[in-house]
Amino acid sequence: MARAYGGISPEQRKAQRRAKLLRAGLQLFTSTGFAATRISELCTEAGVSTRNFYEEFPSKEELLRELHDLINATAFNEVRTALAQLETADLAARITTLLDVFVRSVTADPRAPRLNYVEAVGVNAEIEQQHVRWVNTWAEFIESEALRAAAAGVAPQRSYRLTAIALVGAITGLLREWQAHQPPLAVDEIAAEICDLMLAAITRP
Helix, strand or coil, X not given: CCXXXXXXXXXXXXXXXXXXXXXHHHHHHHHHHCCCCCHHHHHHXXXXXXXXXXXXXXXXXXXXXXXXXXXXXXXXHHHHHXXXXXXXXXXXXXXXXXXXXXXXHHHCCXXXXXXXXXXXXXXXXXXXXXXXXXXXXXHHHHHHHHHXXXXXXXXXXXXXXXXXXXXXXXXXXXXXXXXXXXXXCCHHHXXXXXXXXXXXXXXXX
């Protein structure tokens, strides 16, 4: 059995190294850029050895993939939790809550939208497949809220699949604009724009 040093077990040290590399990836991929970042620079930023890097990730692409997945999973879990606690069936209240929680989650760290919607685009097939999975996950979630509204009689009875996919694309575009805009756009302005767009799309005849 591996011994603990300084009261820290080998498993804890491994988790700490991985967390440091994730933080370093988020910093360098969104400042230097993913393509220009070298593994040696990631190790220097994280304060770990190259051997430590390869013990955690087979490549910098895999580090990027994990960051992309983590950003989406964090936002999705926060949105799902918030809506599960919301007892009202009112469409406007649910959509406003959904988008407020989502936008605040992905903009809490301004580097997250850049990594998610700029640096992670077109890197390799695995990340593109993951991107498609997340687009489908978010679209299905939006579709379920639209169908809930339709069942309550506040939205038309129709298929919302294409509407949901279009909304995911629109949200992605607005967040990409937010992270690139100088001076920075207000987060509330982005959230309000997305909310108005989603409500209009779901309630249109």
